[in-house]
Amino acid sequence: MAQEILNQDEIDALLSSISGGASPAGSPAATDSPASAGNQAAGQDIHKKIKIYDFKRPDKFAKEQLRTLNRIHEAFSRLVTTYLSTSLRTVVHFEVVSVDQLTYEEFTRTLSNPTFLSIVSLGTLEGSSVIEMSLNLIFTILDKLFGGQGRTLDQLRILTDIEQSVISKVIVKVLEFFKESWLQVIELSPKIEFIESNPQFTQIVPPNEMVLLVTFEVKIAEAEGIMNLCIPYIVLEPIITKLTTQAWFKPKKKEISSENLLNIESKLKSVKIPVIVELGKSGLDVEEFLTLGKGDIIKLNTKASDNLNVVVNGSLKFRGRPGKKGKKVALVVRETIKDDEEALNI
Known part of the structure; x- marks a missing residue:
């Protein structure tokens, strides 16, 4: 059987039809058969399902886990709002605006220099986290605590030692509310390690490490700004399975330690x-009661x-x-x- 050889014109036509997505005239693919139409539809479905995935920035937190984390920090924001409103004697707006995952390098690139950075250890979980707050908010809080009207500085600067000492007490109180909001998942013991103003000196994890970033919108009187809470994934990894809706609403039995029992017992004994x-x-009838006086005898x-x-x-x-x-x-x-x-x- 003789083999049919394509000439140059036919080869060029075939190549152009392939690059254009069409089949050459007379070929089986050009026919309007049901099989051909089905293959084209399947190809379109495959293209629709394709999703770009960046291996340099893999997603660590599932959507359900992010929803649980959002719920935790919404409770945290309500506690902080009440505390700041009471202690500063002014209207405070403090709410979660986003819960996202990104690399630590991406987080640090968004920070200004100088800024307010508090490096926090969580006690129960190994590793450190970062609380970052706009300096205009920090100086507004300090001005209110020092008896002012809550004004910020025209030109922001690094905090003095006295200012750091005062604002540290506020952060310690905020960390108590952070601990309370996480009690449903785990009992933490957050503690300030140190305070920094330069983001370059707060490399708590490698630049490519994924972190959880919770951003809060804060309004204190006339001042507005944001507070960021950055928790590395490796810190939350031991409890990542607990960050689900099912685990969140599951009733938990409170275990009373022997120390607590002794404490309760000692307090009860002193009541x-x-x-x-x-x-x-x-x-007695009323007449007897009205005539009752000194020296009278009541029979029991x-x-x-x-x-x-x-x-x-x-x-x-x-x-x-x-x-x-x-x-x-x-x-x-x-x-x-x-x-x-x-x-x-x-």
Whole structure:
């Protein structure tokens, strides 16, 4: 059988049709067969499903985990809003605007120099995190704490040692609310390691390491700015499975440690309760009560030889005989009242 050889014109036509996405005339692909139409539709579906993925910046947090983290920090923002509004005596707006994942290098590139950076250790989780706040907000807070109107500086600068000491106390309080908002997931022990103003000196993780970035919008009086909370993925990795809606709403049993039990027991033992010894009871009509005076005798329903009721916090618990110890009246307990006997006496 002789082999058919294409000439140059036919080769050029074939190459141009392939580059143009069309089949050459007379070829099987050019026919309007159902199989050909199905293949084209399948090819279009494949193209629609393609998603660009950057291997230099892989996503570490799933969408459900980001939603849980957003919920945690919304609770945190509400606590901080109440605290700042009370302590600064002004209207404070503090809310989450975004929860995102990016590389640490991308985070540091967005920071100005100088700025306010607090490096925080989380205690229970290994590693450090960063709290960054706009300097105009920092100086507004300081001005309010020092008795001013809450004005910021025209030209921002690095904080003095005194200013750092004052603002550190505010951050410590903020970290208490951060700990409280994370209690549903894990008990943290956040603590300030050091305060820095230059982002280049806060390399807590390698530049390409993925981090969680929570951005808060903050308004204090007339000042506006943002606060960033940066937590590396390697810090949250041990508890990443807990950052789900199911784990978030799952009821947890609170375990009481032996130390807490001893503490509760010692506090209960020091509680004072009223103890009353009843000599007896009697009944008077209104006329007898109105004519009652000094020297009158009221006859009780008990005999001199009867044991007296001892009422503890409104409940009958003991019976005993009155007597004297030293110079004070006393009582010797002769009988303990059980719960069923107490019910009968009531």
